[in-house]
Every structure is written in C-alpha cells, then in structure tokens.
Amino acid sequence: MHRQSPVRIWRQNGYHFLGSFCPNCQKTYFPKRGFCLKCGEGDLEDLKISNPGKLISFSVIRNAPAGFEGQAPYIVGLIELAKKIRITAQIVNVDPKKLKIGQKLVSVFRRISVADSEAVIHYGLKFEPVAT
Amino acid sequence: MEIKILGIGMTKFGELWSKSLVDLAEEAAVKAIKDAHLQLASLDAIFVGNMLSGAVTGQEHLGALIAERLNLKIPAMRIEGACASGAMAVYQGIQGIASGRFNRVLIIGVEKMTDLSSAEVNKALMGASAEDEEGVNGLTFASLYALMAKAYLEKYGLKEKDLAEVAVKNHYHASLNPLAQFPFKVTLKQVLESPMVADPLKILDCSPITDGAAALVLSRRQLTVDGGQIPVSIIGSSLVSDTLSLSARKDITEQWATKKAIQEALQMAGIKLEEIDLAEVHDCFTIAEIISLESLGFFKKGTAAKATAKGETRFDGSLPVNTSGGLKACGHPVGATGVKQIIELVLQLRGQAGKRQVKKAKIGLAQNLGGSGSTAVVHILKGENHA
C-alpha cells in the first residue's frame, strides 16, 4: 500500500544518489539530511554522489517479497561509491557466477517496481558491471 | 539492580491458525501469572513487544487490546524494535520497576504472522530494515543477512557447510523442547540440500514464519511471592542502537551493537564474560548466530563456526547456545522471541529444562537483535539456588 503512494515515489525519487554538503564545514553526508551534524548549519547543498562503485557483497534472491514475485531470481548487492558511501541496490546484466566481490559497477536506470496496471511506475537505479 | 522474574508462560510456537494475536497474548499471560502464583489484579502495568500487528492485521494500539482481554485497567503500552521488540519490552518493564513507579509488571511478547502469504510477510518484515533503501529495492531479510554471510565466508575462507552446523545443533535442541515449532532433528546433508533462498542461505539456514506469545512477570526485589517459583534475577540489561541501514554499518561481518551491549550489561551485572554458563542468541539466520557469538566475545572472529561443528555450543558442551532450539528451530514469532529467550534461561536456571538441562547453570545471557543489527538488547540472568 505504502509503496504505491505516488507522493512517496516522487519524494524518494532515487534517480540520482543525492547526498548533502555543508558549505560551512565542508562535510559530506549520505543520504540527504536537514542539518549538519558537525556545525549545526541548516543550509546544506545537494550533492550528487558519483559512480562507479565497488562491490562489497551480493546475493541472489530466490524467494521474492510481495511486489517482486515473478522477478526472482535477481541479484542484490552492497556497493561502495565515491567517498566510501555505500548503498544497497539490485545488480543486472551479469551472470551471478561471474560476479566477484571487489568488482567495479556503474549505475543504470531501470524500473524498480510497479504495484499494478494503474499505479505510478517506480523508476530508479540498479547497477551493472563496468564494461571492460 | 535486581529485578526478579516471578513467573513465565508461553504458547507453543508454530502455525497456530485458529488463534488470533490477542488469543496468543492471553494464553501466555495467564500461564505466566499462574506460574508466578499471583492474580492478574496484582499487576501494575503491561508492556507488549510486537512488530507486525499493523502490517498483518491492521490492528495497532496493542496495549489497550490486551488490557481489555485481561480485564485490566492499568497502564498498558506496546514497544516496537523490530525483532528485538520482545527484549525491548523487558528492558522497558525493568525501567518501570527501577524508576520506583511500578512494583509488578507483565511483559508479553507476541506475534501473529501466518495470516498473510509468505511473500507478504517478507515484505512486511522489511519494516525492520531501512525500508526506503533496502525494502524498496526488493531486498528481503534473508538477503540482508546473505550479504553479511557472503562477505564473512570470503573473509575467513569458510564454506556454506560451516554455517549449516548451527541449524543442525539448534534442531537437535528443539527436538528436546515440546513447545518448539520444529521439534525434530535435521542432518547436515538436509540443510545443504534445502532450496536456496538468497545465496548462500538456504531454507534450513533461515528462521521460519511463526505465531506465538511469551510472557514474564517481573517484580521489584522485595516483593517476591512466598510459595512461588524459585525467583531468577535479571542482573544486567542493556540496549544499544547502531545504524538502521546495512550500507551505513562499519563492518558487515560483525555486530557492533552487540559488542557494545555486552560490555554495558557485564558492567551492570558486575561479572566477567567467562562467568556466563549458557546463552540464548539471535539466530534469525545461521550466520547471525555465528557473528553474534563472536561479537559477544565468546569466540574470536572467524572461529565460531568451527567451534559449533566441534559441539562446543551444544547443551552438553562448554558454552551451550540456544538450548530452546533458537529462532531457527523453536520458531521466530518476531515480537515474542526476546521474551522466549529469557524464559528458556529461567527454565535452565531453575533446573526445569528437562532433557535439555544444562548442568550447573547459574548465569545466563540473552541477546536479541532488531533488523540487520540496528538494535541489540542484552540481558544477563542469575539463578538463586539449584543443584
């Protein structure tokens, strides 16, 4: 129910990895936040965290949760981007047997989920191995 | 700090189709009060540990729901910390007594999970994770722990069968526990051949979906009941928060919140780790027991699996772990687990654990985790006197 909320889909966005940057004390945060933990400043700037990333761990999901049935098996992973910022995301375009911890990955724009034929489509970022 | 456990009660854990959430809570509560040789009227407050009631049945406001069923008009509230809700409710109950406000409180951990399909429950359970980042991308709890498992196995050069030993041991314990969901043994082969859920974790590496309730009656030290059970004391109680999301965790092959919680609990109890005779530890997945044991300090990093295979954590080993059967084989009604862990320790410390009795059990430890390690709650219990 909550995953279908068009407002939530819009607010979450997720088309970019957006962090916050404090112009006052130069600290970077991810994900976005309202106030700097170091100096208390509230005027934080948006900062896009860049790709590519490094694969920290991954797993192939065979038992999918509701909303993702029919997609299994799919790969999920923990990926480390610039500035040691980590995120969890799906990994596509690769045979899991060929995936190795430490591998370089880059983000791709894909459908994340669609609740039903009337719902707003949730798009976002997944990852694929960097072309060698 | 000394809090006494006057009474314990729990339902069988399993697929209890004909029992609703409040039926389960009622059964555990009444059993606990009887075990304490008290009346419901002697209670001052109710603390309910539960995670999924809203997601599964649409019912919130569980304090009032259960107070109504027990016909009590006393302070009643629900406490939620994902899979640590049960131990968190104990933690809050202790605060209520230690503050001087309450004398005797009832703790009920309860969960009703089987009303929904497993795909729906898996989705609801992601409420224990960083939903916006992990749930939204189609992760499940099995996959979160699988990410830890894969990194752990690679780091220490271990294999899937090293994890499987945990399931074999816990099923063996459950075969000696009549209230367990799966009171039967499994072999290593069966675990390794069970269908893959999120690699490297297979079905028999994962705790099941379970209905159940577990309750405790806690009291201030001076107010134990004459003619009642041998009281067991809670001598340490700690709760530590780590990051919610796995991606913000410093090291995914350890449980930092657990590491900090055990230090605080030991300090509060005034004892050393070596004095602990047995432990109930959070094995939501086999990897979780391994990592938890290491983070608690019982084993050096990378060695808990081999110790398990050697039998060191069997009920007759040097450090019995999860004699109840653990979450894997006793079952994991999410909000009830933390309370059940304490009940198992009480039975052991009273000498009432039957075929799975640990000899000379004096001090026990319970570790309950919320989410992928975001909340850790540790309790240390001490038995009064028993042979």
Next chain:
Amino acid sequence: MKPLKKLKNVGIVGYGGYVPRFRIKIDEIARAWGKEDGEISRSLGISQKSVPDFDEDCVTMAVEAGKIALERAGIEPEEIGAVFVGSESHPYAVKPSSTIVADALGIGNDYFCADLEFACKAGTAGIQIIAGFLEAGLIDYGLAIGTDVAQSKKGDELEYTAGAGAAAFILGRKSREFLAQIDYFSSFSSNTPDFWRRSGVEFPSHAGRFTGEMAYFRHLEEGIKAFLEKTNQKIFDFKEIIFHMPNLKFPLKLGQRLGVKESQMRNSLIVEKIGNPYSASSLLGLCQVLDKAGKQEKILLAAYGSGAGSDIFSLRTKNLLLSKRKKGTKVEKFLNQGEFLDYSQYLRKIGYL
C-alpha cells in the same frame, strides 16, 4: 512546390544509442509457431532481434541513450532547453516520458517539453521541432530521443522484427560545437491507415501488403524525390544514406529504386543485428553512421512513420566528430553483445509468463 529554407544554426552536438542486451533468433520464434526452419528469416533478410529485460522500457532506454549523448556533448544537462521523447510504446497514455527522462538526466526545470507519437518517426519529428527552436534562437540546446519497445501480437508477422532500442540526439546552435550540421529537413505527410493501434488496445494492427507500396515506399520515394529537388541535391551527393528499416528487404529495395549504391547504406543497416526498434530505427542507423563516418561527408536520413509520413534530413559531418565521438559508447558495442533467449524466456522478459 514550397521551397525549403536552408538552416544556419542547427547541428548535432552529442548523440548516443542504446540497445538492450538480450536477443532472440527469428528462427526460434518461427519454431514456436510451427514454421519451417529459415522460412521467415530468409524472407525478411534478418536473423535476430533485440529483447528488453523485464525492468526496461522506452523510458529507461531513452535515459541510457541520453547519458551517452551528454557524454559526447560535454555540456551540463541543465543547459538543455527542450526535451522531446518520441515513441509508440510510452508507458503512460497520460504523463509524459519526457519529464521522467529529463529528471533522470538532471535537466532541471527550465525546459520546453512534450511527448511525441508518429509511429516510427516520432524521434525524427522531435529533431525537427528542436531544429525550429534552435533556428529561432529560443534555446541553446535541445534533446530529441526516439525510443521503443516495439510491440506486436504474438505469432503475427510483426513479431519477427519488433525489437527494442533508443537513440538520443542533443542539438545545438553554435557551429564550433557541431559534430554534424543539419542543412535541410522536410516531411511528406498523409492520412494513410497502414499500421495503427487504438487507445487502450495492447497490440498494433496493420493492413498487410498495403503497408508496402502505398505506405513505406510511397512516402519515402515521393518525400525524398521532392526533398532532393527542393534542395538541389542528387542522391549520389551523399556518402552515407539511412532509411527507416522495418526489415532488411524494404530499405534495400528503396535504395535500388532511388539509385543508391549498397556502399552508401552499408553502415546504417542495424536491422540485421537487432530487428526494428520502431522510433529508434533510423536514428540508431544515424548513430552508427556517425560512429563510422569521416569528416566533411554528406548524410541523407529518411525516417518513415505509419499513419503516415516521412521525415528527411541532409547533414554534413564536421571535423569535431572524429574526436568527440570517442567520448561515448559506439553502437557497434551494443550490436555485438547478445545473450540469446529461447521463446519461453523471451515471453517471460516481455511480461507474458
């Protein structure tokens, strides 16, 4: 005959193509439908087509193509002042794909925008609209994309060629940034019901053999002949020629009729590897031509859209093309990858199982 104005301020400053990595052999589809081995592939002249992953659609492919175009253009996405995505498989009937693509590419809020549909020429229509904005000096850069997950009824003859892909073009008006300059464009339009899809209906319908002479061939032949006359050019002036490719036979036959040599068309024939990605067909052909062309070469691009119309462009490559195109992935890289599926796996990818 209305004379054609020569454009002064319109050029391609960035381009990018994207094709999903799955493929299915035409013979495998034919086998599922009980046809003789080789029967269909021989008559269409192609052996395979591209298949999107289940989590891809015309929007996701458009974003991937747009990323490559931005890499080549080397501009900040916020500098783009207009976005037009053309497709016949927009995922929403109401709610533009273009704003989703613009958001994903970081284009900000300061842009003109609408979705386009004109069967397989929706992408080139976008180029024409943006060319108008640029020529008038209303924007500095514009993004036009042709993208489709081509749809067809299962077992219908269209299924053999209905592929998937996207091609994105960033156009600008500063000649020192041009990779190729657009000199002229024209269109030939009519109300011809050769291929259509009613609202709310899942698959397109077509009028069989009528889609040949009276549709594809008429609009392209007449359109190109008029274009060449109005612009005082000859077919042999063009080093590279790209026609819309519903299969391999049609563009080759058209070329023959217009006196085109096979060497002029060789670089454009992406249909051989991926089938027909509808709005991205001629534009992916143009991407591949730009990947391979030399400097100061003339290019003729002619797209056809059912319903019906043709869009014709003449372009000239500039020296900058040879260095700037290295900044993005070549179409060939996408064409040469290919994980082959059987018919049941293909049905699962496109949402049937």
